[in-house]
Amino acid sequence: QVQLVQSGAEVKRPGASVKVSCQASGYTFTGYYIHWVRQAPGHGLEWMGWINPKSGDTKYAQKFQGRVTMTLDTSISTTYMELSSLRSDDMAVYFCARLDIWGHGTMVIVFS
Amino acid sequence: SYELTQPPSVSVSPGQTARITCSGDALPKKYTYWYQQKSGQAPVLVIYEDSERPSGIPERFSGSSSGTMATLTISGAQVEDEADYYCYSTDNSGDRSYVFGPGTRVTVL
Numbered sequence: 257q258v259q260l261v262q263s264g265a266e267v268k269r270p271g272a273s274v275k276v277s278c279q280a281s282g283y284t285f286t287g288y289y290i291h292w293v294r295q296a297p298g299h300g301l302e303w304m305g306w307i308n309p310k311s312g313d314t315k316y317a318q319k320f321q322g323r324v325t326m327t328l329d330t331s332i333s334t335t336y337m338e339l340s341s342l343r344s345d346d347m348a349v350y351f352c353a354r355l356d357i358w359g360h361g362t363m364v365i366v367f368s
Numbered sequence: 369s370y371e372l373t374q375p376p377s378v379s380v381s382p383g384q385t386a387r388i389t390c391s392g393d394a395l396p397k398k399y400t401y402w403y404q405q406k407s408g409q410a411p412v413l414v415i416y417e418d419s420e421r422p423s424g425i426p427e428r429f430s431g432s433s434s435g436t437m438a439t440l441t442i443s444g445a446q447v448e449d450e451a452d453y454y455c456y457s458t459d460n461s462g463d464r465s466y467v468f469g470p471g472t473r474v475t476v477l
Binding site for chain 2 (some may be wrong): 356
């Protein structure tokens with residue numbers, strides 16, 4: 257069936273980087289944009305950006321420009337989201353989504 | 369930056385109709401998507417392209433859009449519909465940036 261499987265929880269120090277993966281299965285990987293969305297504890301959903309798996313084109317939310325990088329490995333139908341210079345307020349659950357199908361989320365803890 | 373506006377909460381009794389609004393200047397020209405999120409779970413798409421319902425979503429969920437306001441309607445709300453609901457759309461700039469509304473907590477009791 258169509259699904260997005262994300263990598264496991266991460267614990268990082270402030271200032272470090274985190275790279276979350278999202279592997280697609282059950283559909284043509286290059287046919288759908290992948291969006292990345294995060295949700296801090298007790299807060300709403302926040303759009304971070306998208307990547308086009310067919311072209312590699314990306315669009316990032318202005319808030320994350322310069323800190324976020326979204327990449328692909330089409331050989332394994334996987335998208336990556338890397339966030340650098342982590343701060344305590346980056347602690348959140350990070351989701352990848354095909355708009356209609358979402359990954360289960362990856363918890364990123366920023367802990368000094 | 370572009371923003372969508374939603375009421376923070378809506379409360380209805382079981383069997384009543386819940387209406388959740390989403391306002392945004394670009395909505396006359398851009399589609400709205402609606403997501404349901406229950407505690408501790410990933411969001412679920414309940415309406416796409418203003419008024420289309422994905423397969424598996426109960427018929428009591430419907431969407432509409434007029435002018436700068438989109439509306440998600442739950443006709444005959446059930447206790448299991450208690451959740452946070454988010455609208456999602458793009459702005460008019462053409463650069464395909466997306467934004468979520470702040471979310472509406474729907475209580476059915």
